[in-house]
Amino acid sequence: MSDAISLMTEAGSDGFAKVRQIGPLGMITLRAKAGTKGLRAAVKAATGCALPDQRQIITSGDCAAGWMSPDETLLILPHAGVAAALRRIDHDLKGQHHLAVDVSDARAVFRIEGPKADQVLRKLCPVDFDRLEPGELRRTRAAQVAAAFWKDDSGFSLMCFRSVAGYVGDLLHVSAQPGSEL
Amino acid sequence: MLLLICPYCGVAAEETELAPGGEAHLKRFGPGSSDAEFEAYLFARKNPKGVHFERWRHAYGCGKWFLAARCTATLEVFGTYPAQTSGPPDDIIDRIKARRPDWKGFA
Amino acid sequence: MSIRLTSGGRLIDRSAPIDFTFNGKHLRGFAGDTLASALLANGQMLVGRSFKYHRPRGIVASGAEEPNALVNLGQGARAEPNQRATTTELFDGLQARSQNHWPSLEFDVGVLNNYAARLLPGGFYYKTFIHPRAAWKHLFEPIIRQTAGLGAAPKDRDADRYEQVYAFCDLLVVGGGVAGLHAALVAARAGARVWLVEQSAHWGGRAPVDGDMIDALPAADWVNATVAELAGMANVTLRARTMAAGVYDHGYVLLDERLADHTPGDGRPRHRLWRMRAARIIAATGAIERPLSFAGNDVPGVMLASALRDYLVNWAVSPGQRTVVVTNNDDAYRTAIALHQAGQTVVAVIDARDQADGALPAQARALGIRVETGKAIARVKGGKHVTGVEVCRQTGDGTISRFLACNAVAMSGGWSPVVHLYSHCGGKLIWDEAGAMFRPDAAHPPITQDGSAMVIGAGAANGALREAIADADAQVRIALKAVGIKPKKSAVPRQDLPDEAALQPVWIMPQAAGVGLRAKVWLDYQNDVKVSDVQLAAREGYGSVEHAKRYTTLGMATDQGKISNINGLAVLAEALNEPVPQVGTTTFRPPYTPVPLGALAGEARGEIFQPLRKTPMDGWHAAQGATFEPVGLWRRPYCYPRPGETPRQAVAREVKNTRQALGLLDASTLGKIIVKGPDAGRFLDMLYTNVMSSLPVGRCRYGLMCNEQGFLSDDGVMARIDDDTWLCHTTSGGADRIHGWMEDWLQCEWWDWQVFTANVTEHYAQIAVVGPNARKLLERLGGMEVSQDALPFMAWADGSLAGFGCRVYRISFSGELSYEIAVPASQGAAFWQACHDAGASLGAMPYGTEALHVMRAEKGFIMIGDETDGTVTPQDLGLDWAVSKKKADFLGKRGQERSHLTSPDRWKLVGFETLDGSVIPEGAYVIAQGSNANGQRHVQGRVTSTYRSPTLGRGIAMGLLLRGPERMGEVVSFNTVDGSTVQARVVGPVFYDRDGEKQNV
Structure with missing residues (x-):
């Protein structure tokens, strides 16, 4: 029963880029000021990743660590591993001012793939994709809602809040319609 | 539509990614303050034609509040800086003075 | 009559005929035609009627500046009014209908206005329709609305789709003429990220039409070579059919790309709006020719000289086989020469100047074309088409010297640079005496975020009507330097142009035209503004150009006065006896040409x-x-009607069932914010009262x-999680706002306090299990102790229920025994179902937001947004118990100490019981004695929440009443919209279970 998981939307039809919802991914919001003792080790232990620099996302296998703000790191890991990771973080950062909290179910994640994947997002995000740095985690908006995305070899991962997953899924599909290539 | 650089994440964010927060560097007056002080804190706002300091939140980005110095008439931006300060930093002041020699300074 | 010539036409493909209809008539054109060129090719000179006098209107221009040739395009779900025939590319099956006439284009009743023109001077509306007062609303406005407007608004939902895209570049070059092409090339070769956009479907602008030579190549060849080089560069984006609608702050530009206007239904978006952010903008937008102001200059067949040349060269269309050219400059001679070369008759060139000795006039004379200098057109003869012109001396009053039979007139009053993009963000213009034109003032450009020029004019748009490429070369280098890009050294392409003599400004033709002529001289063709109207405005004191514009409606039509504004303000300047630059221009506002609402x-x-x-x-x-209702952006079930039930019946059932058995509420939208840190307690003490x-x-x-x-902003239940962690519940709509509020104080005021927050609203699904059977349900689900001892009222515990890891809060917003259970969102639906399954035999039913509201109102619980509106304090609502008197400070404490908030004369929360058991209307006021200066009744309170209570079987209400708590038992009157009143007794706000026994069992 307790492992019954409901996805908000099903994978959608293909346009000029392949759009599908993935997950759920395990996600932890880790708030701690830069330089907090044990922070680097805690991130490493939870994700296998180094502490990301400004706007950077570092991936390692199924895990990733992304820079969200000067005092916030997003940890991505398998959904089932979140509870253990939280215990480990609280142990590693014991006595240090920090906040680590499970936000896995607060998020929806989409994959946008194909050679023209960027075109789908150019219609939704006020972001200069030509100047995106490798391994950049970009927080912005997708049309009318908050979103964040990062790029890899096969496309983009875009995350938004779970409640608007339907809206964002529709946005992506509308933007990827055949005939709308830029 | 303004374009402001968030000093925390370095992104040149357009106005739709930001939330405005009004005048910067207000001093809070709480219990014990005089009626005049409290009135000024709540209601009195500068409305200059020219150099102005204001609060913006990178609402669709890192979520941090930052401060911007800009000209309300030409929309020229003299700089943006983190909000954890009670007055504009010296380099911003210097840049404004260079661009606006007749500016009376931050008060 | 206009005809298609048997040869020529650089843009048409005679092997590709295209069928279209105009007013139902089947016509044929060629691929490459515009609707305008195709109409002319079919002899259709008359294309519409003017707005006010319904005068016959023909095509006057060949591009975006066209004021007359507006048509209804398409039908049904693809109908679009006011489309310019001059910029509409012809496609197979195109359907166009002319506008603003009844019953037909050829015979129009509204033309009666024309004969009453003397009674309809400038400002006519303002003078006539103000008396008697009532007549405006009941008589004049309905009639004007009936007859006003050009095209017909589409009735069906738009079949097309539209999209927007964000784009970025170092340099945006607007205008694909030779200046723009060269500027783009210089920038592209320097490595800049360049965009070049052109509003029409073709590159090159006027140069190929005028037969210019560039670097010893025909202009068309040079254009092709340049476009080819640009198209091959990875750092260049070329977009034709893309109009720069407006320039905004910090290099933001809206570009409207017409993707499928000419290929309707091909599956592509109809328009695409590019939201461009350009570091610098080159406005190489060219120039627009001005008409000359002579009587009858609106008769179909009178055209701009450049437009006539365009139709001839681009589309092999001759608007008239016998043409009179009238001009004040040398450029118009190009039209005479082109006509002659195409085998058409040039009756004469009427040149207002005393001398015409430039290279082009000399060439015209050499071809045998008659040139008459110092002359003017006194009047154009003809109704629906030109039949001839009467010629007079330019310096005279219009005394006729001769009549020339002709069927077309090509006019040129000089050129106006297209300065719109330069002006949108405040770039200043200077008056160029030599060219009699406004051009960009490089000393006062619109500026961008670093304080330097944002838009730079180039070529004809910058006033360089002749050496456009050389000017563009200079300007693009300035632009590149400003963005830190070093352009390569290269030779400037040489334009071989014949010398041109100076233009002579001519604002009225002839100079001393009498009143009879001036009343037939059109400035604004679409809005029917004549020279006499502008002169009248000046006489009546509308000396400011902005006032004169609104008084006469000059430049206020859909073309925004592209060909009329400069002529109009020169006439105004003359009437005011002031120099033109002193009168100035009206404000240039985006969009340059209309953008479909769908694209926006x-x-x-x-x-x-x-x-x-x-x-x-x-x-x-x-x-x-479920019947849904919006709560912020959330959609929440309002109620769950069963078959045959009205929503009101459903709400009543849900309330009764919850109070008697078991109700389940989806409370997931409730805001949840974690606040943690050594200073979290201190911080929350500042935040909460x-x-x-x-x-x-x-x-x-x-x-x-x-x-x-000191006014209420939000409320909710706080849970202490551990020593330094709290969980704040906010209102459903308030989570983001309150999280932002917390971060504001932490980042900007108390940045040295050690507190972190996280908004975890979306991570949880939350279910309220409410009613006498609530505990039984939780016991059935099983997994944790939920008894009164283990989990008393206002406690919480972590545990599991039916195998779902959860946190259970023993809180109540209904007055019943109630638990709110939070589970991870991904398990929310499964847990919700489990509750219903296990609760079925306990009478479990879902309830919606309306039942929630009714139950909280029965209990006298306030709701943020109902009892509060930003002017209400906790003390107003009798919540003094929740405001600390001991704390030295909290947000709002000082505010609440203000004298008017501590006054006993506040409106304060009470309950109301109607004497007849009815429901007080929402928004009703408690009326008081007397009325104010506006005759409005004094009021002493208002209702804030009013419902029919299914529990009590009567109307209940809460509201704010002057000194309310002191007036228990008093009967007050509420107003209603029908003028009657409702009597209600002032009572306490708690209607149900006043001692709170039910929730604490």
């Missing part, structure tokens, strides 16, 4: 018009046929938040 909406229509936030159980609610730092771990406390003015 982009993807935001239908299902994705705005975000819809759904809870994890949303699918279940929808499957149950009561003390939160003293809350024991494992317990809950209701709290209020105020703004600094």
Whole structure:
């Protein structure tokens, strides 16, 4: 029963880029000021990743660590591993001012793939994709809602809040319609 | 539509990614303050034609509040800086003075 | 009559005929035609009627500046009014209808206005329709609305889709003429990220039409070579059919790309709006020819000389086989020469100047074309088409010297640089005496965020009507330097141009035209503004150009006065006896040409018009046929009507069932914010009016938040999680706002306090299990102790229920025994179902937001947004118990000490019981004695929440009443919209279970 998981939307039809919802991914919001003792080790232990620099996302296998703000790191890991990771973080950062909290179910994640994947997002995000740095985690908006995305070899991962997953899924599909290539 | 650089994440964010927060560097007056002080804190706002300091939140980005110095008439931006300060930093002041020699300074 | 010539036409493909209709008539054109060129090719000179006098109107221009040739295009779901025939590319099956006439284009009743023109001077509306007062609303406005407007608004939903795209570049070059092409090339070769956009479907602008030579190549060849080089560069984006609509702050430009206007229904978006952010903008937007102001200059067949040349060269269309050219400059001679070369008759060139000795006049004379200098057109003869012109001396009053039979007139009053993009963000213009034109003042450009020029004019748009490429070369180098890019050294392409003599400004033709002529001289063709109207405006004191514009409607039509404004303000200047630059221009505002509303909406229509936030159980609610209501952007079930039930009956059932058995509420939208850190308690004590730092771990406390003015902002239940962690519940709509409020104070005021927050609202699904059977349900689900001893009222505990890991809060917003259970959102739907399954035999039913509201009102619980509106304090609502008197400070404390907030004369919360048991209308006021200066009744209070209570079987209400708590038992009157009143007794706000026994069992 307790492992019954409901996805908000099903994978959608293909346009000029392949759009599908993935997950759920395990996600932890880790708030701690830069330089907090044990922070680097805690991130490493939870994700296998180094502490990301400004706007950077570092991936390692199924895990990733992304820079969200000067005092916030997003940890991505398998959904089932979140509870253990939280215990480990609280142990590693014991006595240090920090906040680590499970936000896995607060998020929806989409994959946008194909050679023209960027075109789908150019219609939704006020972001200069030509100047995106490798391994950049970009927080912005997708049309009318908050979103964040990062790029890899096969496309983009875009995350938004779970409640608007339907809206964002529709946005992506509308933007990827055949005939709308830029 | 303004374009402001968030000093925390370095992104040149357009106005739709930001939330405005009004005048910067207000001093809070709480219990014990005089009626005049409290009135000024709540209601009195500068409305200059020219150099102005204001609060913006990178609402669709890192979520941090930052401060911007800009000209309300030409929309020229003299700089943006983190909000954890009670007055504009010296380099911003210097840049404004260079661009606006007749500016009376931050008060 | 206009005809298609048997040869020529650089843009048409005679092997590709295209069928279209105009007013139902089947006509044929060629691929490459515009609707305008195709209409002319079919002899259709008359294309519409003017707005006010319904005068016959023909095509006057060949591009975006066209004021006359507006048509209804398409039909049904693809109908679009006011489309310019001159910029509409012809496609197979195009359907166009002319506008603003009844019953037909050829015979139009509204033309009667024309004969009454003397009675309809400038400002006519303002003078005539003000008396008697009532007549405006009941007589004049309905008639004007009936007859006003050009095209017909589409009735069907738009079949097309639109999209928007964000784009960025170092240099945006607007205008694909030779200046723009060269500027783009210089920038591209320097490595800049360049965009070049052109509003028409063709590159090169006027140069290929005028037969210019560039670097010894025909202009068309040079254009092709340049476009080819640009197209091959990875750092260049070329977009034709893309109009720069407006320049905005910090290099933001809207570009409207017409993707499928000419290929309707091909599956592509009709328009695409590019939201461009350009570091610098080159406005190489060219220039627009001005008409000359002579009597009858609006008769079909009178055209701009450049337009006539365009039709001839581009589309092999001759608007008239016998043409008179009238001019004040040398450029118009190009038209005479082109006509002659195409085998058409040039009756004469009427040149207002005393001398015409330039290279072009000399060439015309050499071809045998008659040139008459110092002459003017006194009057054009003809009704629906030109039949001839009467010639007079330019310096005279219009005394006729001769009549020339002709069927077309090509006029040229000089050129006006297209300065719109330069002006949108405040770039200043200077008056160029030599060219009699406004051009960009490089000393006062519109500026961008670094304080330097944002838009730079180039070529004809910069006033360089002749050496456009050389000017563009200079300007693009300035632009590149400003963005830190070093252009390569290269030779400037040489334009071989014949010398041209100076233009002579001519604002009225002839100079001393009498009143009879001036009343037939059109300035604004679409809005029917004549020279005499502008002169009248000046006489009546509308000396400011902005006033004269609005008084006469000059330049206020859909073309925004592209060909009329400069002539109009020169006439105004003359009437005021002031120099033109002193009168100045009206404000240039975006868009340059109209942008479809669909393009501005982009993807935001239908299902994705705005975000819809759904809870994890949303699918279940929808499957149950719930009636939804919006709460912020959330959609929440309002109630769950059963077959045959009205929503009101459903709400009553849900309330009764919850009070008597078991109700289940999807409360997932409730805001949840974690606040943690060594200073978290201190921080929350500042944020809430009561003390939160003293809350024991494992317990809950209701709290209020105020703004600094002392007014209520939000409320909710706080839970202490551990020593340095609290969980704040906010209102459903308030989570993001309150999280932002917390971060504001932490980042900007108390940045040295050690507190972190996280908004975890979306991570949880939350279910309220409410009613006498609530505990039984939890016991059936099993997994944790939920007894009164283990989990008393206002406590919380972590545990599991039916195998779902959860946190259970023993809190109540209904007055019943109640638990709120939070589970991870991904398990929300499954847990919700489990509750219904296990609760079926306990009478479990879902209830919606309306039942929630009714039950909280029965209990006298306030609701943020109902009892509060930003002017209400906790003390107004009798919540003094939740405002700490001991704390030295909290947000709002100082505000609440203000004299008018501590006055006993506040409106304060009470309950109201109607004497007849009815429901007080929402928004009703408690009336008081007397009335104010406006005759409005004095009031002493208002209702804030009013419902029919199914529990009590009567209307109940809460509201604010002057000194309310002191007036228990008094009967007061509420007003209603029908003028009657409702009598109600003032009572306490708690209607149900006053001692709170039910929730604490």
